[in-house]
Amino acid sequence: MSVDGSFDRRREQTQAITAANGNGVLVSTSTATAMVSTHRLKLNPNTEHKPDSYEDLSLTLKFNPLLFSCLERYLPPSIISASRDSKAQFMSDILLKYSPEGERIRAQRHKDYKQKIITNYQQRHKELYSMHATNFFVPSFLKAIHENTEESLRSIMAEPAPGIFTFDMLQPQFCDMLLEEVEHIYKWVCDTNCKIMRPNTMNKFGAVLDDFGLDNMLDKLMEDFIRPISKIFFPEVGGTTLDSHHGFVVQYGLDKDVDLGFHVDDAEVTLNVCLGTEFSGGELFFRGVRCEKHVNTETQAEEILDYSHVPGRAVLHRGRHRHGARATTNGKRINLILWCRSSVFRELKKYQKDFSSWCGECQREKKERQQLSISATKEELLKKDGESAS
Numbered sequence: 001m002s003v004d005g006s007f008d009r010r011r012e013q014t015q016a017i018t019a020a021n022g023n024g025v026l027v028s029t030s031t032a033t034a035m036v037s038t039h040r041l042k043l044n045p046n047t048e049h050k051p052d053s054y055e056d057l058s059l060t061l062k063f064n065p066l067l068f069s070c071l072e073r074y075l076p077p078s079i080i081s082a083s084r085d086s087k088a089q090f091m092s093d094i095l096l097k098y099s100p101e102g103e104r105i106r107a108q109r110h111k112d113y114k115q116k117i118i119t120n121y122q123q124r125h126k127e128l129y130s131m132h133a134t135n136f137f138v139p140s141f142l143k144a145i146h147e148n149t150e151e152s153l154r155s156i157m158a159e160p161a162p163g164i165f166t167f168d169m170l171q172p173q174f175c176d177m178l179l180e181e182v183e184h185i186y187k188w189v190c191d192t193n194c195k196i197m198r199p200n201t202m203n204k205f206g207a208v209l210d211d212f213g214l215d216n217m218l219d220k221l222m223e224d225f226i227r228p229i230s231k232i233f234f235p236e237v238g239g240t241t242l243d244s245h246h247g248f249v250v251q252y253g254l255d256k257d258v259d260l261g262f263h264v265d266d267a268e269v270t271l272n273v274c275l276g277t278e279f280s281g282g283e284l285f286f287r288g289v290r291c292e293k294h295v296n297t298e299t300q301a302e303e304i305l306d307y308s309h310v311p312g313r314a315v316l317h318r319g320r321h322r323h324g325a326r327a328t329t330n331g332k333r334i335n336l337i338l339w340c341r342s343s344v345f346r347e348l349k350k351y352q353k354d355f356s357s358w359c360g361e362c363q364r365e366k367k368e369r370q371q372l373s374i375s376a377t378k379e380e381l382l383k384k385d386g387e388s389a390s
């Protein structure tokens with residue numbers, strides 16, 4: 001403990017000195033905290049300023065490089081034109097002040113884990129690792145995205161229950177390629193005896209594609225294809241501001257996960273596409289959208305939907321749409337899942353009390369309250385009418 005403590009302090013002091021030198025800001029280096037407390041961002045961004053890219057420093061920075069590019073415009077004038085290293089140092093100091101240590105250690109461990117995989121894993125289909133839209137998607141989907149209107153998107157979609165959209169999305173060749181890559185991942189995991197992190201607590205046989213280097217491609221998928229759709233169909237749950245994702249595959253079969261219990265996703269919007277192969281069973285069942293408070297309330301008849309997967313066809317729904325998967329009774333089924341999240345929505349949700357626009361139960365309660373108030377008003381009026389008549 002004392003070793004760690006003194007090491008940390010030494011490192012912080014070195015950082016303080018570097019920052020002071022690089023920025024030309026005269027600060028006391030006697031304690032790191034004294035220095036960091038002088039670090040301030042500006043309230044309004046300098047919109048004229050062109051931020052540096054920090055992508056190539058992703059291995060050394062403790063936070064996402066994009067965060068640094070975003071923060072740059074808020075740097076005080078004395079720092080904004082300093083060297084990139086100095087700016088990175090200044091911003092790191094500020095970010096460290098607000099980031100809990102446990103979370104930071106977890107993030108660092110995950111970064112190391114991912115780096116280990118990326119260095120050792122040999123990709124099978126390199127063309128999967130960056131976005132090639134015309135090779136990945138069916139023409140009808142590309143056309144609708146390109147036109148980017150509610151009408152064009154609706155023309156390729158079915159909405160079997162409110163808020164659940166299904167549409168043809170992936171080309172069979174793409175599905176096959178991704179299936180081969182997934183097989184290759186599983187084989188590598190087995191051969192190297194690598195203990196991989198599973199996508200979530202419910203799937204024992206899935207793999208996180210982001211950890212295997214597919215994160216950039218999946219980010220593009222979210223930004224250029226899922227966000228435009230979510231902007232139109234899910235604006236009230238942050239569909240317009242989706243800014244991060246968790247991308248993984250799940251595998252079902254008699255010797256794998258068989259089914260998936262009733263749950264909600266840790267996502268604002270979920271994309272679920274069946275990649276194949278031959279299977280029977282495995283239907284998804286949906287039971288209405290619920291906020292945290294109402295997650296265990298009863299399902300209304302109109303909220304019940306059972307959906308059978310078709311390879312290449314996507315299902316898009318709010319993460320809070322309660323669902324599960326029935327048993328895959330034969331064969332093997334692999335699905336690509338993309339949980340899309342919005343940091344803006346999550347922040348706003350902390351201050352929001354009324355979820356009536358998207359929670360089925362909040363809506364029902366609101367309607368009930370309105371009915372009661374209408375009946376009370378009616379009764380009041382009738383009473384007044386009666387009194388005036390007599």
Ligand SMILES: [Fe+2]
Pocket residue numbers: 263264265323
């Ligand atoms: Fe799910």
Ligand SMILES: [Zn+2]
Pocket residue numbers: 290291292293294355359360361362363
């Ligand atoms: Zn609710």
